[in-house]
Amino acid sequence: MGLAVLENQVGILCVIMVLLLPALCASQDTFTCSRSTYYGSPDCYGTPSGACGFGEFGRTVNDGSVTGVSRLYRNGTGCGACYQVRCTTPQYCSEDGVNVVVTDYGEGDKTDFILSPRAYARLARPNVALELFARGVIDVEYRRVSCHYSGYNLMFKVHEHSRYPNYLAIVVIYAAGMNDITAVELWQEDCKQWRGMRKAFGAVWDMANPPSGSIKLRFQVSGSSWVQSKNDLPALWNAGVAYDSAIQI
Known part of the structure; x- marks a missing residue:
């Protein structure tokens, strides 16, 4: 009788360990x-x-x-x-x-x-x-x-290689959270459509002959959803200047 009880307890213990094992492995696999x-x-x-x-x-x-x-x-x-x-x-x-x-x-x-x-x-x-x-x-x-930038919204900086008005390159800075930016698009007002920027290098996106006037921007987050900046790139943008998007991703 005692042996049967012991075997039953061992069986229960094994079940508990099997149930806990995925959680323990998940914790260890965090790093x-x-x-x-x-x-x-x-x-x-x-x-x-x-x-x-x-x-x-x-x-x-x-x-x-x-x-x-x-x-x-x-x-x-x-x-x-x-x-x-x-x-x-x-x-x-x-x-x-x-x-x-x-x-x-x-x-x-x-x-x-x-x-x-x-x-x-x-x-x-x-x-x-x-x-x-x-x-x-x-x-x-x-x-x-997650990245944390207290007091900062996501900003888009006009890269120093830009040449107004014929060549625009931007780099996104102060992107918080754990999201990757996988695409950037500009609004082409005369055609009523979004135009994709080219991935130039690193985190720099560029476009030859960008739209004139103030420019709306949007960012694709981690390959799925699009998030649009609440502030436009001003018509007279300047190389080296960072502009506040008034959003965070």
């Missing part, structure tokens, strides 16, 4: 294992010449906690994405690690993240950053997280 290193910088910030085309925004955004990526670059679609990165060596590493913004493309020794010095230092526990830098390349785990 992906990888490796990380850092790049040189005279002021420890990012670089304004990053492959995403962000310019000065890519140097100082997120207080300079930025990164170059390889697989996660995704032909520029990954530009502006945010990740939580934390290293896995307890004697050196902080528990939460650092949240970084993708601003550049870079390849290293089987590394997914090439961090700015400021971001790399923030992986470390207090007073042990030098030891972490001495290692050069470290094991990390990461996950995609």
